[in-house]
Amino acid sequence: MQTNFSPEQLADPAIATADKILRNCVHCGFCTATCPTYALLGDELDSPRGRIYMIKDMLEHERPATPEVVKHVDRCLSCLSCMTTCPSGVDYMHLVDHARAHIERTYKRPLADRALRRVLALVLPNPRLFRLSVALAKLGRPFSPLLPAKLRAMLALAPARLPIPVPEATLNLKPQGAVRLRVALLPGCTQQVLAPHLNTATARLLARHGCEVVVLPGTGCCGALRHHMGAADHAEARANILAWRKEVEAGRIDAIVMNASGCGTTVKDYGFLFRNDPDLAAPAAAISRITRDITELMAEIGLQAPVIPTGQRVAYHSACSLQHGQRVTEAPKQLLRQAGFAVVDVPEGHLCCGSAGTYNMLQPEIATQLRDRKVANIESTAPALIAAGNIGCMVQIGSGTKLPVVHTAELLDWATGGPRPEALKAS
Structure with a gap:
């Protein structure tokens, strides 16, 4: 794709990166075949190719985002299926992230939308506030029919009861046997x-296989969540880098483990996000290099x-952030088979299942269809249960089926000596 950025524009590292991404696009349209929103809506502007055209025009002409651009960029799930399909290696992820940041800088959203996004950006990354909000959702549930669609969607996703919190200290485990x-x-x-037992199961599994597990203070x-809503400060990422930096630089950490694939895709991208930060570029890159999905x-x-080994029939749901964002496709299925489960594709x-971080709250109609x-x-x-590697997918899929959804x-963990998963105890 031909671009027309001026030399002055290209002096901005972010624009220079966008220019390189845009030039890789050859208009082939392969991305439309695998884009969830295009599959549902059939609108070229709701495909990666259509969004790329709009983003190019907006950035080249340094225009504030328009309602039309915002509508179609907001409808993007960032599932990254297009990147798996693209024969030209177009880095759509970083281009649409740039567009979202540009939108937040230049476009004033309607008051209700602006308020909802600010609440989500404040509450979701903070476990204390999120726990309080879920508890308060019980009070709002009787009034659900009177609420706007987005608030109804949020109430529908809130669980009827919350599990008992798991102190982070209990996740620090010594290995069984040699380290x-x-x-x-x-x-x-x-x-x-929503599911603190997932961290507990992950820590047990790792310790059983000879890993010393630590949760370093300051990580969370x-x-x-905020990044995909256009926030450009990367505050949470910065806090994690500072918390991990000393241990990683000293070689005292062999791997940083993710059991939520949405988090894994983001942490593996820290090196890119901080590439122009003179203080954090090197540690961020080092952290990204040693980050692994469980x-x-x-x-x-x-x-x-x-x-x-139970031989139970398991439908494996491959989260977009794992299969497209991290290109981890076979390991989960192979491990489940080794553990004695009958895995079906x-x-x-x-x-995408429609979860996509905050997408199922901000775009509930499309999310529900997906x-x-x-x-x-x-x-x-016809599975006995569903396996997935991302909490957002688990909540989203679980809201639409009676089948147990298990990480x-x-x-x-269960197959190698741990307890039976909570979701299976009633089945």
Whole structure:
């Protein structure tokens, strides 16, 4: 694609990066075949190719974002399926991130939209505030029919009850047997509130396989939620880098482990986000290099022989952030098979479930259509349960099916000696 940025514009490193990305696009349209919003809406402007044209025009002419541009960029899930499909290697992820930041700088959203986004950006990364908000959702549920669609969607996603919190200190575990690796576990933000047992299962699994597990003080939200709403300060990412930096630079951490693939995609991108920061560029890049999804690391370590192979039929949902964002596709399924489960692939597995961070709250109509499509595809395989590697997907899919939805790490933990996952105890 030909671009027309001026030399003055190209002096800005962010514009120079956007220019390089745009020039890689050859208009082929392969991306439209795998884009969830194009599949649903059939609008070229709701495809990656259409959004690229709009973003190019907006950036080249240094225009403030228009309502039309905002509408179509907001509809993008950042599922990154287009990047898996693209034969030209177009880095759509960083281009649309740039566009979102430009929108937040130049466009004044309607008051209700602006207020909702600010609340989400404040509450979701903060486990204390998020726990309080979920508790308050019970009070608002009787009034749901009277509320706007987006607030109704938020109430619908809130669980009826919350699990007991798990203190971070309990996640610091010594290895069983000789120390093979020392790993740092990211506790996350919403996961701490909605499903703290996922961190516990992950820590047990790692310790059972010879890993010393630590949660370093100061780590928490990866920053993805605010980043994908256009925030440019990367405050949460900066806090994590500062918390990990000393241990990583001293070589005392072998891997940083993610059990929420949305977080993993973001942390693996810290090197890019801070590439122009003279103080944090090197440590951010080092952190990204040693970041692993739990299934990546377990594949490297090697799974112990399962102690309770059940042969249960498991539909594996490959989260977009894992299959497209991190290109981790086979390790989770291979590990589940090694653990004694009968794994089945889901039709249209490349399409997003509609969770996408805050997307199911900001674009509830499209998100619900995608969820229902995903659930129908999963249920067509007649599984006993669903496995996934991302808390957002688990909540989204779980809201549309009665099948138990279990984290991959929970199943691996159970198979190698841990307790039966909570979601399966009632099944």
